[in-house]
Amino acid sequence: MNRLLLLNCKIVNENQVRVADVLVENGLIAQIGPTLSAQPGTQVIDARGQYLLPGIIDDQVHFREPGLTHKATIGSEARAAVAGGVTSFMEMPNTVPNALTQQLLADKYAIAARTSLANYSFFMGVSNHNLDEVLRTDPRTVCGIKVFMGSSTGDMLVDDEHVLNELFRDSPMLIATHCEDEATVRANAERYRAEYGNDTPARIHPLVRNEEACLRSSSLAVELARRHNTRLHILHLTTADELHLFDNTIPLTDKRITSEVCVHHLWFDSRDYERLGNQIKCNPAIKDAHHKEALLAALLDDRLDIIATDHAPHTWTEKSQPYWQAPSGLPLVQHPLLMMLEFVRQGKLTLETVVRKMCHAPADCFQIDRRGYIREGYWADLVLVDPDTPTTVSKQNILYQCGWSPLEGHTFSNTITHTIVSGTLAYQNGQFMTDQPGQRMLFNR
Known part of the structure; x- marks a missing residue:
C-alpha cells in the first residue's frame, strides 16, 4: 500500500x-x-x-498537441502545471488536426495517458459540419463540448445559426463557449488596418476585439441556452458590459449558465501593452482597467464562478512578429496560483475564495468525480x-516549452x-x- x-x-x-x-x-x-x-x-x-x-483545476488550457508541438506538448505543459500547483486540466480542441471526431479526441487521451504528469480531460470540438459526431460524446468521460463563437484555427468557427440552435437544443452535456462576434471583429480589423497598415501597435488589440464583439456573442449564447435549458459555461469573460448576463442568486450547483474569468484579465490591463506588446495579445483581449476591477467585483459576488488560465503558448519568434502576424495567447499555467495568492496578500481576495474559485467551483461546475x-x-x-519564501519568475525556472513568460522578473x-x-x-x-x-x-x- x-x-x-x-x-x-x-x-x-x-x-x-x-x-x-x-x-x-x-x-x-x-x-x-x-x-x-x-x-x-x-x-x-x-x-x-x-x-x-486542493490541487488547482484549470478548465481551459491549450497544450498544442498534436500538430503544434514546436510550441508545446501535453507532457511539457503538464509538468509546468504541476510545478504551479495545477493538478488537473481540461484542454481545448483547436490542435492540428482539430479534435472534431471521436477518434481524434481519443488520440489526445492516449497521448495524455502516456505523458501527462497532471490529471487530464479534453473538450470535444464543434464545427459547422460535425454535429452528429459531437452528439456521440460521452458525458461521463469527457469534460465538455467546446464552441468557438468567434474565429479560431482550422474549421472551428461555428457561425451557422441552424447548427448552433441544434447543438444547444440537443447537447447531452456542458457546452463551453468562446464568445466574440466575428463580424464585429473583422470590421474593426479592417478599420485599424486602413489606419495603421503594417505598423500597427499592440495597444489597439482591445479596440479590434472590443466590448461590442464580446457582448454580442455572449448574449447570443445566453439566449440560446435559456431557450433550450442548455448547460452553458462561458469562458474567459473580459468586460463589465457582459456581467449582467450572470446570476448570483442561486448556488453554483443549481446554475444552468456559468462563467469564468482568467488570471491575466485580472492581472493586466490595457496600459500593459506599452510594456509587453504582443506578449499579452490574447483573445478575448485584455482591456481597460475599469473592466479588470469590474471582473474582480463580479468574482467576489459570484456572478463569475471560476478562475482559469487559458494557457496558450507560442514561441518567442512567433510573438516577435508584427501585430497582425503575431498569434494570440500567452503562457500562464505555471503561475496562476501564485498570481492569485498575490491578490490575497494585497487584500483583494481571501485564501478561502482562491480555493473556492480555483478548486471547488471547477469541480462542481463540471461535476468532476471526487476531486477539487x-x-x-x-x-x-x-x-x-x-x-x-518568495518566488521570482526567470528564464531559469520557467518550465513552458516556449521558454518565456510575461511575468518574467516579477517576484x-x-x-x-x-x-x-x-x-x-x-x-x-x-x-x-x-x-x-x-x-x-x-x-x-
Missing part, C-alpha cells in the same frame, strides 16, 4: 482554515485529523507553517504553499513546495519526483 502522511498542515478547504494532518493511501485521502501517526513504510512530510490546498476538495475518500490532489510572495497528483508526490522543492502519469478525470453525469 502506498502511503503519504502530511503533518501540521494549515488546511484551506470549504471556506475555513484549520490545522490538521492528512493521510493518503493508494491515491485517496484516507484520513484527516489531529496527531495522525505513520505506519512503517509511510512517506512523511512535515508541513508546519505551510498551507495545504480535501475530503476523506476523494482523490489526493494537493498543493503545499510556503507563505514566507511573488509565496512558493509552491509540493504538488501531489492522484496520491503521488509529483513535485517537491523544484524537483519532479515521478514520471507517473496523472489520471483521466471522470464526471458524475
